[in-house]
Amino acid sequence: MRTDFSLAQLADPHLAEVENNLRKCVHCGICTATCPTYVLLGDERDSPRGRIVMMQKMLEEGGAPSAETVLHVDRCLSCLGCRTACPSGVDYARLVDTARAHIETHYRRPLRERLLRWFIAKVMPHPGLMREGTTLAKAFSPVARVLPGRLGAMARMALKAPPPRRKFRTSAAPTHTRRVALLPGCVQQTINPYTDQSVKRLLARRGISAVTIDAGCCGALVHHLGREEDAKHFRKKLLEAFEWGNSSQPFEAVLISATGCASHIKEIAHLFQGDPKWFAGAKKFASKLRDISELAEPRLVTPPRKLRIAYHAPCSLQHGLKLSGKGEALLAAAGHEVMSIPEGHLCCGSAGSYSILQPEIASALRTRKLANAESTHPDVIVSSNVGCIHHLSGGAVPVLHLAEVIDWSEGGPTPRELELAESKKSR
Numbered sequence: 492m493r494t495d496f497s498l499a500q501l502a503d504p505h506l507a508e509v510e511n512n513l514r515k516c517v518h519c520g521i522c523t524a525t526c527p528t529y530v531l532l533g534d535e536r537d538s539p540r541g542r543i544v545m546m547q548k549m550l551e552e553g554g555a556p557s558a559e560t561v562l563h564v565d566r567c568l569s570c571l572g573c574r575t576a577c578p579s580g581v582d583y584a585r586l587v588d589t590a591r592a593h594i595e596t597h598y599r600r601p602l603r604e605r606l607l608r609w610f611i612a613k614v615m616p617h618p619g620l621m622r623e624g625t626t627l628a629k630a631f632s633p634v635a636r637v638l639p640g641r642l643g644a645m646a647r648m649a650l651k652a653p654p655p656r657r658k659f660r661t662s663a664a665p666t667h668t669r670r671v672a673l674l675p676g677c678v679q680q681t682i683n684p685y686t687d688q689s690v691k692r693l694l695a696r697r698g699i700s701a702v703t704i705d706a707g708c709c710g711a712l713v714h715h716l717g718r719e720e721d722a723k724h725f726r727k728k729l730l731e732a733f734e735w736g737n738s739s740q741p742f743e744a745v746l747i748s749a750t751g752c753a754s755h756i757k758e759i760a761h762l763f764q765g766d767p768k769w770f771a772g773a774k775k776f777a778s779k780l781r782d783i784s785e786l787a788e789p790r791l792v793t794p795p796r797k798l799r800i801a802y803h804a805p806c807s808l809q810h811g812l813k814l815s816g817k818g819e820a821l822l823a824a825a826g827h828e829v830m831s832i833p834e835g836h837l838c839c840g841s842a843g844s845y846s847i848l849q850p851e852i853a854s855a856l857r858t859r860k861l862a863n864a865e866s867t868h869p870d871v872i873v874s875s876n877v878g879c880i881h882h883l884s885g886g887a888v889p890v891l892h893l894a895e896v897i898d899w900s901e902g903g904p905t906p907r908e909l910e911l912a913e914s915k916k917s918r
């Protein structure tokens with residue numbers, strides 16, 4: 492594809508990278524079939540190929556983008572199904588990241604939109620504020636349940652946060668020679684704080700201590716809003732906390748149990764490219780990143796009950812971390828029957844704050860994913876990303892994190908969602 496950037500524009504490393512990727516695109520359209528918004532809406536402007544054309548025009552021209560371009564770039568889920576599908580090696584992430592940052596700095600959104608985005612950026616990455624928000628939503632639940640549009644999507648997300656669950660003893664202080672840094676992230680701490688308790692227990696059984704390094708948000712949430720300065724701030728905090736924890740006894744790995752955050756961390760060095768102060772540390776940090784399905788070797792056990800599991804591989808796992816198949820192998824070794832979900836390549840619509848910002852598309856994708864999952868007649872749906880789990884929960888089938896199912900299968904506590912499903916069946 493021909494490009495028309497000026498030499499001054501190409502001096503910007505981000506635009507140079509954009510240009511390099513644009514040149515690789517041959518407009519073949521192979522990516523369109525994997526794009527959830529194109530599959531749903533059938534509009535070329537909501538396909539990767541259509542967005543690429545619009546983003547090129549916007550970035551070459553510079554200045555304020557058209558409302559049309561913003562609408563169609565906003566509708567992109569950043570699922571990166573198109574990146575995996577592209578035979579020419581176009582790295583769509585580099586294009587959409589730069590486009591989002593450009594829109595953020597050159598486009599004035601309507602006031603309501605600005606307020607909503609500000610709220611997401613300033614509240615959701617902070618667990619303390621999120622907890623207060625969920626308490627408030629629960630106190631006004633009759634109102635929160637019927638709120639329309641984006642406010643309603645946000646309120647219902649808060650309502651789904653679980654009540655406090657009984658605590659189970661985990662092995663006391665970290666005692667193993669093998670140590671990994673466990674990042675609790677931000678939103679997960681509020682809406683599913685139990686996943687990491689399972690992670691700690693199942694790793695302890697394998698002789699690994701997971702040491703919590705609570706540095707807060709990884710920056711993914713604001714990065715997808717195009718707020719690059721905010722994202723850098725979070726990433727720097729994370730790197731500093733890791734260096735501090737790593738200095739006395741080095742960690743063999745870095746683990747975060749939300750694959751959406753993990754795939755962002757995998758790219759962290761890239762995001763510090765050209766920054767001599769942070770690049771080397773970011774590269775070292777990213778090189779230690781491991782998913783729970785890589786750290787926990789499969790164990791042959793007999794679970795308390797054999798489950799039929801529909802495994803939902805998050806886009807971040809498939810297209811970001813490229814770890815398809817590992818979660819399924821763990822579940823199978825733990826004695827369960829694992830089934831693939833039809834149209835497994837299509838995003839469920841969660842995508843960070845997407846389900847709040849684009850509730851109609853997110854809801855249509857959720858309905859489609861649940862119908863596909865339920866067509867396999869599962870006892871549970873299992874996934875590896877807090878966003879997907881939260882987005883898909885509330886339907887007929889319980890949705891659990893991979894770590895919780897493995898932990899339970901190996902003798903850990905019964906996840907609350909399983910207990911609830913059992914008691915519903917026995918009524």
Ligand code: SF4
Binds near residue numbers: 519579
């Ligand atoms: S598959 Fe790749 S080369 Fe073909 S249109 Fe999509 S991005 Fe361009």
Ligand code: SF4
Binds near residue numbers: 528
């Ligand atoms: S990232 Fe996902 S939603 Fe966005 S263009 Fe690519 S396939 Fe479509």
